[in-house]
Amino acid sequence: MSFRELNNIQLDALKEISNIGMGHAATALSQMIGQTVRLRVPHVTITEISQVPEHLGGAENLMVGITLQILGDARGSIMLLFPQESAHRLLCSLLGHQGKTLIMNEMAVSALKEVGNILASAYLSALGRLLNKTLIPSVPLLAYDMAGAVVDYVLIELSQSSDLALMVETNFVGEPGEDLAIKGHFFLMPDPTTLDIFLSEVGGVHV
Numbered sequence: 001m002s003f004r005e006l007n008n009i010q011l012d013a014l015k016e017i018s019n020i021g022m023g024h025a026a027t028a029l030s031q032m033i034g035q036t037v038r039l040r041v042p043h044v045t046i047t048e049i050s051q052v053p054e055h056l057g058g059a060e061n062l063m064v065g066i067t068l069q070i071l072g073d074a075r076g077s078i079m080l081l082f083p084q085e086s087a088h089r090l091l092c093s094l095l096g097h098q099g100k101t102l103i104m105n106e107m108a109v110s111a112l113k114e115v116g117n118i119l120a121s122a123y124l125s126a127l128g129r130l131l132n133k134t135l136i137p138s139v140p141l142l143a144y145d146m147a148g149a150v151v152d153y154v155l156i157e158l159s160q161s162s163d164l165a166l167m168v169e170t171n172f173v174g175e176p177g178e179d180l181a182i183k184g185h186f187f188l189m190p191d192p193t194t195l196d197i198f199l200s201e202v203g204g205v206h207v
Contacts, residue, residue: 006046006195011044011046012044014044014168015043015044015168017127017130017131018044018127018168018170018188020126020127020130021122021123021124021126021127021130022039022123022170022186023039023126024122024123024125024126025039025119025120025122025123025186026038026039026172027122028118028119028121028122029115029118029119029172032093032094032115032118033090033093033094033182034093035093035182037172037182038172039170039171039172039186040170040171043168043169043170044168044169045169052151053147053148053151055169056081056147056151056185057147058147059146059147059148060146060147060148061083061146061147062083062084062144062145062146062147063081063082063083063084063144063145063146063147063150064081064082064083064084064087064102064104064112064142064143064144064150065079065080065081065082065142065143065144065145065147065150065151066079066080066081066112066113066115066116066140066141066142067079067080067116067140067141067142067143068116068117068120068137068138068139068140068141069137069138070124070135070136070137070138070190071135071136071137071138072128072133072134072135072136073128073133073134073135073197074133074135074190074191074194074197075190075191075194076188076189076190076191076194077187077188077189078116078120078123078124078137078186078187078188078189079151079185079186079187079189080115080116080119080120080184080185080186080187081147081150081151081184081185081187082112082182082183082184082185083183083184084102084144085102086182086183086184087102087112087144088101088102089182090112090115090182090184091108091111091112093182094111094115095107095108095111102144104144109142112142113140113141113142116140116142117137117139117140119186120137120140121136121137123186123188124136124137131197133197168186168187168188168189169185169186169187170185170186171183171184171185171186172184172186
């Protein structure tokens with residue numbers, strides 16, 4: 001099945017499945033930083049690959065990007081993106097640093113990669129249980145650059161099989177009324193050939 005063939009019912013089903021996985025990821029992040037973190041209802045879109053950086057606010061915005069490949073019974077990519085200010089505050093919560101600027105030293109890179117690994121593992125574990133499939137994340141890779149450069153290698157890989165990307169995007173938010181400084185974007189971009197796997201068991205999924 002190609003992305004162009006997906007109808008609204010199937011897109012809603014992907015959103016429903018992803019909402020469950022995102023809930024597990026939010027719990028994992030909350031436990032890591034000691035703050036309540038919620039995730040907005042996932043937004044599922046099909047977009048031209050070349051337009052993905054614009055969904056992040058522009059190709060020149062500085063971002064920390066953590067990318068992982070989906071391995072096992074399905075293929076695709078997970079991409080976590082944090083604006084530089086949010087990445088800095090996340091590190092302050094994780095490491096207790098109180099500096100005013102983001103310093104990407106070895107400890108910071110290791111901590112952020114671990115965030116990506118825990119979030120992706122929690123998400124894929126929940127998704128795998130729902131679909132009765134084995135889904136595991138690869139070793140995370142990290143880039144600190146402009147948004148366009150951060151997503152480049154993921155998009156190049158996807159563009160070999162399609163000119164479109166299916167994006168399941170959600171944002172991290174805090175409790176109502178709280179000024180949660182840590183905001184991020186979670187993107188699920190399955191390979192076009194795995195869509196049937198993601199949709200095959202949708203009828204049995206209940207939130």
